[in-house]
Amino acid sequence: MARINEHYAKLPASYLFPEIGRRVRAYSAAHPDARVIRLGIGDVTEPLAPAIVDAMHAAVDEMGRRETFHGYGPEQGYDFLVEAIREHDYKARGVDIAADEIFVSDGSKCDSGNVQEIFALAARIAVTDPVYPVYVDSNVMAGRTGAAGVDGRYPGLTYLVGTEANGFQPEPPIASPLGRADPGSPPPAATDQRPAPPPSLEPVDVVYLCSPNNPTGTVATRAQLERWVAWARANDAIILFDAAYESYISDPALPRSIYEIDGARSCALELRSFSKRAGFTGVRCAFMVVPKDVTGVGAEGKRVALNALWARRHTTKFNGASYVVQQGAAAAYSAAGLAQTNAQIAFYMENARLLREGLGPLGFTIFGGVHAPYLWLRTRDNLTSWQFFDALLDRAQVVGTPGSGFGPAGEGYFRLSAFNSRANIEEAIARIRNAFG
Ligand code: MLT
Numbered sequence: 001m002a003r004i005n006e007h008y009a010k011l012p013a014s015y016l017f018p019e020i021g022r023r024v025r026a027y028s029a030a031h032p033d034a035r036v037i038r039l040g041i042g043d044v045t046e047p048l049a050p051a052i053v054d055a056m057h058a059a060v061d062e063m064g065r066r067e068t069f070h071g072y073g074p075e076q077g078y079d080f081l082v083e084a085i086r087e088h089d090y091k092a093r094g095v096d097i098a099a100d101e102i103f104v105s106d107g108s109k110c111d112s113g114n115v116q117e118i119f120a121l122a123a124r125i126a127v128t129d130p131v132y133p134v135y136v137d138s139n140v141m142a143g144r145t146g147a148a149g150v151d152g153r154y155p156g157l158t159y160l161v162g163t164e165a166n167g168f169q170p171e172p173p174i175a176s177p178l179g180r181a182d183p184g185s186p187p188p189a190a191t192d193q194r195p196a197p198p199p200s201l202e203p204v205d206v207v208y209l210c211s212p213n214n215p216t217g218t219v220a221t222r223a224q225l226e227r228w229v230a231w232a233r234a235n236d237a238i239i240l241f242d243a244a245y246e247s248y249i250s251d252p253a254l255p256r257s258i259y260e261i262d263g264a265r266s267c268a269l270e271l272r273s274f275s276k277r278a279g280f281t282g283v284r285c286a287f288m289v290v291p292k293d294v295t296g297v298g299a300e301g302k303r304v305a306l307n308a309l310w311a312r313r314h315t316t317k318f319n320g321a322s323y324v325v326q327q328g329a330a331a332a333y334s335a336a337g338l339a340q341t342n343a344q345i346a347f348y349m350e351n352a353r354l355l356r357e358g359l360g361p362l363g364f365t366i367f368g369g370v371h372a373p374y375l376w377l378r379t380r381d382n383l384t385s386w387q388f389f390d391a392l393l394d395r396a397q398v399v400g401t402p403g404s405g406f407g408p409a410g411e412g413y414f415r416l417s418a419f420n421s422r423a424n425i426e427e428a429i430a431r432i433r434n435a436f437g
Contacts, residue, residue, distance in 0.1 A: 020405075024036060031397075037427060037428045041417065042276070049344065051340055073320040075320045081329055088333045097291070100292075102287050104285065106321050108275070112135060112138070115240060115269065123205045126157070126207040127158070132210055144156050158204050165194055167218055167367075169224055174203075192365070210243075212246065212368075212371050213372065215410065220254075225260075239264070244271060258270050268291075269291075276373065277332070278328075278329065351420060352374075355416060355428075373418040377414045378412060379412055379414050385411055385413060402414060403415060
């Protein structure tokens with residue numbers, strides 16, 4: 001008799017985005033003439049940049065010739081890609097990351113779900129709320145939590161609540177060694193005057209941070225990240241920093257990597273992805289940085305380098321991203337690749353600007369959408385997130401993502417993705433204006 005992993009029973013029946021897909025399919029079946037515009041899942045719509053396509057074609061040709069064929073590659077990634085990452089993502093920003101600290105993979109979703117494996121089941125994990133659901137669900141699957149409470153939260157996880165008052169950037173769990181809130185980063189103008197929740201007092205070993213943030217589209221300032229790094233160092237904790245959307249930051253004062261913060265090399269892992277920066281959602285390539293200075297505690301208090309643990313895990317359970325895909329990813333760093341992918345990012349961010357400026361006058365309070373391809377709206381008329389989802393679908397045939405799908409603190413909010421064609425974005429704005437104006 002094969003007993004199943006009963007921790008799965010604690011999860012909602014389906015993951016957030018398949019659930020949205022199911023509801024949209026049901027709506028479309030009932031309204032076959034409706035042309036639904038999807039601003040729900042953050043999936044890119046622009047085709048791959050020509051420089052990437054050329055590189056992948058050339059790589060396929062290599063694979064088709066005996067002399068240039070590639071079988072299994074190095075599990076951590078080909079040198080040509082690892083060196084491009086070191087150079088462009090890190091050296092250019094004054095950060096030195098060694099080649100063997102970079103682990104190329106097939107996606108940040110997988111990396112962020114898998115990384116929890118190298119920590120003890122007893123490790124106390126903190127997530128923000130709202131949060132990218134993978135961080136929570138993968139820890140539930142691993143058995144770090146009890147069953148969800150009536151508030152939707154899992155006992156065993158620490159939730160750091162993001163609100164309008166803290167700009168959806170919660171403070172570290174206990175009083176940070178650097179103390180007070182960052183005066184340089186006031187939260188966006190808001191009409192919700194409730195005070196920010198006090199920092200959690202629960203002890204935490206590992207925290208997931210995502211900046212630019214999915215789902216709220218807000219970005220952590222340098223001062224905020226400095227407080228996180230100071231907190232992690234003072235508390236022997238580890239930051240899992242998800243920077244999948246870093247290329248959407250346009251303000252040079254905002255950090256794109258946690259390693260731009262002094263001291264982060266000893267307490268932070270960083271996740272990066274080609275999905276949103278180079279249109280790789282359907283191609284799959286990402287990487288995780290695990291500096292050799294980051295350690296956890298093993299038997300009898302012995303310090304153990306997480307780099308060694310992750311290398312063991314990665315080489316055991318993963319055989320490397322494909323050669324063709326890695327050639328495509330490396331081409332994103334060529335002069336032409338950078339110019340073309342930066343133009344795509346600018347295109348999506350213009351969509352975000354149009355959405356912000358088109359929907360703001362309708363009375364929606366909007367966050368994000370300035371350094372991230374996501375807009376986070378407070379729903380109108382006191383609708384819950386799912387009620388607003390239904391209203392938007394029914395009245396405008398536009399799909400978004402209910403904020404409550406990202407955690408209880410997302411209730412009353414709604415996420416719109418800026419990934420779509422210009423025509424669809426303009427049409428969506430016009431329809432929403434008609435329906436809610
Ligand atoms: C999202 O919509 O949140 C993202 O597309 C999900 C992901 O990147 O896995």
